[in-house]
Amino acid sequence: MQDGRLALQIKHAPFQQPILAKYASDGTLKMLAYLTVLYNPEPSPLIGIEEPENHLHPRLLPELTEECRAASANSQLMITTHSPFFVDNLKPEELWVLYRDENGFTQAKRTANMRGIKEFIEEGATLGSLWMEDYFEVGNPLINHGGMKRGKS
Numbered sequence: 001m002q003d004g005r006l007a008l009q010i011k012h013a014p015f016q017q018p019i020l021a022k023y024a025s026d027g028t029l030k031m032l033a034y035l036t037v038l039y040n041p042e043p044s045p046l047i048g049i050e051e052p053e054n055h056l057h058p059r060l061l062p063e064l065t066e067e068c069r070a071a072s073a074n075s076q077l078m079i080t081t082h083s084p085f086f087v088d089n090l091k092p093e094e095l096w097v098l099y100r101d102e103n104g105f106t107q108a109k110r111t112a113n114m115r116g117i118k119e120f121i122e123e124g125a126t127l128g129s130l131w132m133e134d135y136f137e138v139g140n141p142l143i144n145h146g147g148m149k150r151g152k153s
Helices: 026-038 058-071 117-122 127-132
Strands: 046-050 076-080 096-100 106-110
Touching: 026 046, 026 058, 058 076, 117 127
Parallel strands: 046 076
Antiparallel strands: 096 106
16 A cells, blocks of 8 residues: 555455455354465475464355365364364374363373274265264363263274
């Protein structure tokens, strides 16, 4: 701009002229920020994203999952989520569940290493559904602080 400030304009499909970013939705700006970070020509070795589901329509989460998967070729990604819609698009090898052990320390377990998960996925189940239906061995905050279920190892 003439006073030295930068103005971000976004070309939105239904409009002939670009609109100022301040008039775009939070979800549009958030997705733009994610894509900017993920496609940086000088990628960071580690990219952290917390709860990408916030401000995004659930139908956009599969697309974001694919963008993250593509960016993981150049950067390590660590994404935290509480969204089964985001988790639905992950592979068991990609998903780690965090939980607290009996001493209160955070532990992590890969879903690919949980009993029965790969078999359910082979039969057409999704990780988000398995999570919400409590098939994961850990990660349910309503049971034992999210730790191991009784009788499981």
